[in-house]
Amino acid sequence: MRWSKPRFALAFAALWCSMAYTGATPEKQLTVYSAQASYSLPVPERSGKAYIAANELLTPLGATITHGKGKEWKITVNKAEARLAEGKDKAVIRRQDKALIRSQQVDLGGAVLVEDGRMLVPLDSALTLLGQLLNTAVDFHQPSRRIFIGQSFTRFNAEYKNGDRPSLILTFTQPLRRLDTNHAEERGALFTHTNKTTLIFRKDPVVSDVNKQEFGAGAIQSMVFAEENGSASITVTGNTKLQMIRSEDGKTITLQPEAPPLAAAQEPDAQNTPTAAEGPRRTSEFFVMIDASHGGSDKGASFGGRQVEKDITLRLARELRKELEERGISARLVRDADIDIGLERRAEIANEQRAGIYVALHAGRPGKGVRVYAPMLADPSQAAAGRFLPWESAQSGALSRSRTVAQTVAEELRKKGMAVSILGMPVRPLNNIVPPAIAVELAPEGGDIQSLESPKRQNTVAAAIASGIAQIRGQMGGRP
Amino acid sequence: MIPRHFQITMALVLLAILVSGVVIIRITHKEEAMTQQAAEAAPVAPAVGGKQESIRVLVAYDDDQALRWRPVEVFLPADRGLRAKETLRSVLAQYQQSPSPHPLAKGADIKDVYFLNSETMIVDTTAPFADGHPSGILLEEMTLTSLIETLTANVPGITKIKFLVDGKERETLAGHADLMSFYQTAAVHELAKEFE
Numbered sequence: 199m200r201w202s203k204p205r206f207a208l209a210f211a212a213l214w215c216s217m218a219y220t221g222a223t224p225e226k227q228l229t230v231y232s233a234q235a236s237y238s239l240p241v242p243e244r245s246g247k248a249y250i251a252a253n254e255l256l257t258p259l260g261a262t263i264t265h266g267k268g269k270e271w272k273i274t275v276n277k278a279e280a281r282l283a284e285g286k287d288k289a290v291i292r293r294q295d296k297a298l299i300r301s302q303q304v305d306l307g308g309a310v311l312v313e314d315g316r317m318l319v320p321l322d323s324a325l326t327l328l329g330q331l332l333n334t335a336v337d338f339h340q341p342s343r344r345i346f347i348g349q350s351f352t353r354f355n356a357e358y359k360n361g362d363r364p365s366l367i368l369t370f371t372q373p374l375r376r377l378d379t380n381h382a383e384e385r386g387a388l389f390t391h392t393n394k395t396t397l398i399f400r401k402d403p404v405v406s407d408v409n410k411q412e413f414g415a416g417a418i419q420s421m422v423f424a425e426e427n428g429s430a431s432i433t434v435t436g437n438t439k440l441q442m443i444r445s446e447d448g449k450t451i452t453l454q455p456e457a458p459p460l461a462a463a464q465e466p467d468a469q470n471t472p473t474a475a476e477g478p479r480r481t482s483e484f485f486v487m488i489d490a491s492h493g494g495s496d497k498g499a500s501f502g503g504r505q506v507e508k509d510i511t512l513r514l515a516r517e518l519r520k521e522l523e524e525r526g527i528s529a530r531l532v533r534d535a536d537i538d539i540g541l542e543r544r545a546e547i548a549n550e551q552r553a554g555i556y557v558a559l560h561a562g563r564p565g566k567g568v569r570v571y572a573p574m575l576a577d578p579s580q581a582a583a584g585r586f587l588p589w590e591s592a593q594s595g596a597l598s599r600s601r602t603v604a605q606t607v608a609e610e611l612r613k614k615g616m617a618v619s620i621l622g623m624p625v626r627p628l629n630n631i632v633p634p635a636i637a638v639e640l641a642p643e644g645g646d647i648q649s650l651e652s653p654k655r656q657n658t659v660a661a662a663i664a665s666g667i668a669q670i671r672g673q674m675g676g677r678p
Numbered sequence: 679m680i681p682r683h684f685q686i687t688m689a690l691v692l693l694a695i696l697v698s699g700v701v702i703i704r705i706t707h708k709e710e711a712m713t714q715q716a717a718e719a720a721p722v723a724p725a726v727g728g729k730q731e732s733i734r735v736l737v738a739y740d741d742d743q744a745l746r747w748r749p750v751e752v753f754l755p756a757d758r759g760l761r762a763k764e765t766l767r768s769v770l771a772q773y774q775q776s777p778s779p780h781p782l783a784k785g786a787d788i789k790d791v792y793f794l795n796s797e798t799m800i801v802d803t804t805a806p807f808a809d810g811h812p813s814g815i816l817l818e819e820m821t822l823t824s825l826i827e828t829l830t831a832n833v834p835g836i837t838k839i840k841f842l843v844d845g846k847e848r849e850t851l852a853g854h855a856d857l858m859s860f861y862q863t864a865a866v867h868e869l870a871k872e873f874e
Contacts, residue, residue: 491853498853499813507813541849560854562814564740571815574869575859590859619743621872623819624856626849639815 227428228321231403232259232347238400238428241321241343247308248321252282255324259332259347263317271310271317275331282319284312289323291330304330342425344403352404355494355538356421358413360530361551365454366418366434373448374402395440395453400429411535417455485528486667487553490515491560491637494538499562501647508536510561514640514656518557521657521664527671545630549592555603555667556635558628561650563641567617568659571637572604573597573628592630599634602673607636607666614662638663728755728764735769736827736870738780738820745824745873748772758833763791765832766801769825780820783810789844797837798860801825805844811852818855823873826866837863 226241228250235258241248252273253263261275269284277294287309292301304327308320319327324345325338337346352374357367406423413419418436425431434440434453443452490511492498498507515531522529530551532544539547548556573593593600604620611618628635640659643649731754734747752768754761766788773782785806792800811818826839838860842848848857 496853560815562816562854563812564814564816565743569816574865621816621819621869623815623869624859624861625815625819625854626856626858629856629859637815 226343228255228324228343228345229400229428230255230258230345230347231350231401233350234259236401236403242318244311244318249308249311249318250321250324251316252310252319252327253315253317256327256331259328261331269312273327273331276333278331278333280327280331282306282310282317284317285309289327291327293330293333302330339405339425342430343428344425344430346403346405350403352402354404354406356408356411357537357539357543358411358418358533358535359547360414360416360532360534361547363454364413364417365452366413366421368432368451368453370402370404370449370451372402374399374404374444374451375448393436393438395434395436395442397432397434397442397451398429399431402430404430404432406430408537411537414534418453483528484554484671485530485551486522487530487532487548487551487556488515488518488522489532489544489548489556489558491558493533493536496538498560501561501563501642501650503647505647505651507561510640510650511559512536513651514559514561514660517653517656517660518559518663521660522667525664525668527664527668541627542630545592545627548635549630549632553633554671556628556631556633557663557667558625558635558637560637560639561641562639565619565641566643566645567619567641568611569639569641570604570608570611570618570620571625571628571639572601572620572622573631573635574622574624575629587632589630592632593628593635596632596634599673600628600636602670603634603667604636606670607638607663610662610666610669611659614658616658616662728753728760730754733765733768733832734828735765735772736824736831737769737772738824738873740780740817740820743816743820743873745820745827745870754832759791759793762799762829762833762836763788765829766791766825769828770807773821780817780824781812782807782821786810796835799829799836799839800842801839802842802845808843808848808851808857813852813854815854818851818853819869820873822851822855822861823866823870826861826863827870830863830867839863 226243226248227238228241229238230236237258239250239254241250243249252271253261256273256275257263259275261273264272264274266272266281271282271284273280273282278291280289280291282289287306289304289306289310290301291304294300304323306320306323306326308323311318321343322340325336328345328347329336332347334348337349337351338344339346352370352372354368354370357369359365359367405425409423411421413421416436417438418434418440420435422433422435423430424433436455438455440453441456443454444450445452490508492506492508492511494508496508498511500506512533516534519529519531530553532547533539544558575591575594575597587594601622608618608620625637628637638659640650640656643652643655649655730751732749732751733754735750736745737748738745750768750772752764754764770782770786770788772778773780773786774784783806785804787804787807789802789804791802794800811821822841829839830836840860841851841857843857851857
């Protein structure tokens with residue numbers, strides 16, 4: 199008599215669920231990621247509460263499940279065991295820790311149900327059960343029903359590459375399973391529409407600290423990361439259909455427009471005959487590559503409070519682009535968002551896109567005014583061998599022109615009444631850049647940290663740099 | 679019968695003794711902790727022998743954005759490698775003073791130096807040297823220039839130097855100054871002139 203109510207409730211709940219459930223609603227899923235296996239399980243609802251089959255949850259992780267006395271079940275993993283009983287909302291977990299045996303009663307948050315040999319426990323108790331039995335770090339992303347055992351995360355870095363054929367490069371910390379259009383439920387999937395591409399990761403423990411990144415108004419405009427129903431997804435929105443290229447090692451996915459723009463296939467412009475060091479120009483357009491230094495997890499210098507170099511350089515970069523465009527000079531940003539880009543990749547971007555001039559923007563102590571840096575080879579003895587340049591001295595062919603750019607920009611800054619110093623230094627990545635390159639470091643004015651973020655001061659600096667570049671673009675391969 | 683005023687006086691005296699004892703114990707513990715902390719932050723390598731010499735070290739002054747030579751007395755061993763290491767440490771010692779002309783993190787030190795050949799040297803620094811270095815082009819370049827110039831002034835014959843951090847290559851010192859390249863000492867000598 200005592201058990202009749204739960205049984206009745208169970209039967210009613212099962213009937214109600216089977217009636218309410220239709221194929222139109224996607225089945226609720228839980229996905230477990232661990233070093234041994236990644237697997238998904240259905241999440242049935244009983245009396246409005248989400249349940250999970252404990253035996254299906256734990257068996258792939260090496261657990262053995264046996265029947266105990268009466269309605270009791272025993273789950274054993276390594277030196278830990280859990281005892282659960284049908285209809286009970288408590289479990290007893292015993293763990294042998296060296297010579298000690300610890301016993302603990304845990305609340306499951308709802309009664310254990312048994313159906314067709316499946317031991318259903320409330321989903322909310324999954325974290326407790328796994329954590330206690332496995333004795334390792336377990337991370338439960340509850341809203342999306344994703345469980346990560348033992349720090350088994352795959353993180354990724356999104357790098358937006360502007361240019362003739364923009365691309366978004368997603369670099370993952372671990373190789374991904376192959377995405378497939380036909381087996382979405384099994385592994386993962388790629389869905390492409392006119393202006394939206396979605397990558398779904400079901401068996402890969404992909405996570406991200408950043409949910410949204412904006413890249414401007416071009417072919418690739420934004421990227422959104424989301425977690426839902428036991429899977430993760432990356433949705434890239436733009437104004438054209440994108441194609442996906444997966445690297446051999448499975449760690450990189452590149453998304454770019456399906457048909458390359460005509461400009462990318464153009465022959466080198468006769469008027470811009472490339473030097474041996476610079477190689478052929480991809481386009482005849484002269485443009486300035488502006489590099490807002492640092493970004494993402496690399497904050498650069500900190501100035502107290504929330505002021506960090508990466509934010510100051512990005513604002514200054516956008517201001518400089520505006521000033522250059524007002525003078526009829528094209529400009530591109532290496533990054534136009536708060537994203538991680540390595541120093542070598544920054545140099546690759548400037549070199550691949552055949553920038554006319556590369557300007558790296560920095561902010562730092564000590565002193566005042568603005569410091570303009572021209573490259574200085576740490577080891578000038580590394581020379582070019584034919585068309586090939588040593589990476590560490592790729593700048594060697596443009597050193598004198600870089601100094602010219604630095605001097606002209608410094609002169610324009612002085613005209614604006616700013617304290618300026620010009621220095622030649624081995625600042626990374628200037629020496630890896632093939633075209634003329636400079637770095638500009640904004641220092642706090644009179645020790646006033648707030649001056650670094652002053653829109654007026656940033657505008658003055660940006661206008662001076664743009665004026666300097668406008669003066670000498672004729673010497674740098676651009677139209678005077 | 680002990681008079682009441684005497685009882686109160688005794689009680690106050692006992693209380694004063696108790697409070698003083700607690701204060702003394704706390705001060706002692708604090709000093710021990712500070713001594714231990716200072717010992718942990720001290721240079722990793724023990725002081726070496728050798729004879730005391732007067733050498734010149736190039737010191738960075740942040741406030742003036744300048745490098746200036748300063749004479750210092752240090753014990754320098756005869757061995758070339760140890761001499762190079764102690765010379766570099768004598769520069770870092772300048773930055774560990776309080777007040778410092780160019781503050782570096784506690785524990786910033788030279789772990790070891792290796793000669794690849796008679797002219798090329800690898801300098802292995804401790805992790806705090808880079809991890810705790812203030813970020814900024816000028817600050818980072820001043821550190822490297824002062825180390826390289828001081829080394830070449832006191833240990834002749836070195837033409838190329840490369841820096842490691844805790845035995846490993848690192849791209850930059852603190853986000854800016856190049857640590858991947860071998861520094862040619864002649865080029866750094868020219869750079870140092872810009873700071874004079």
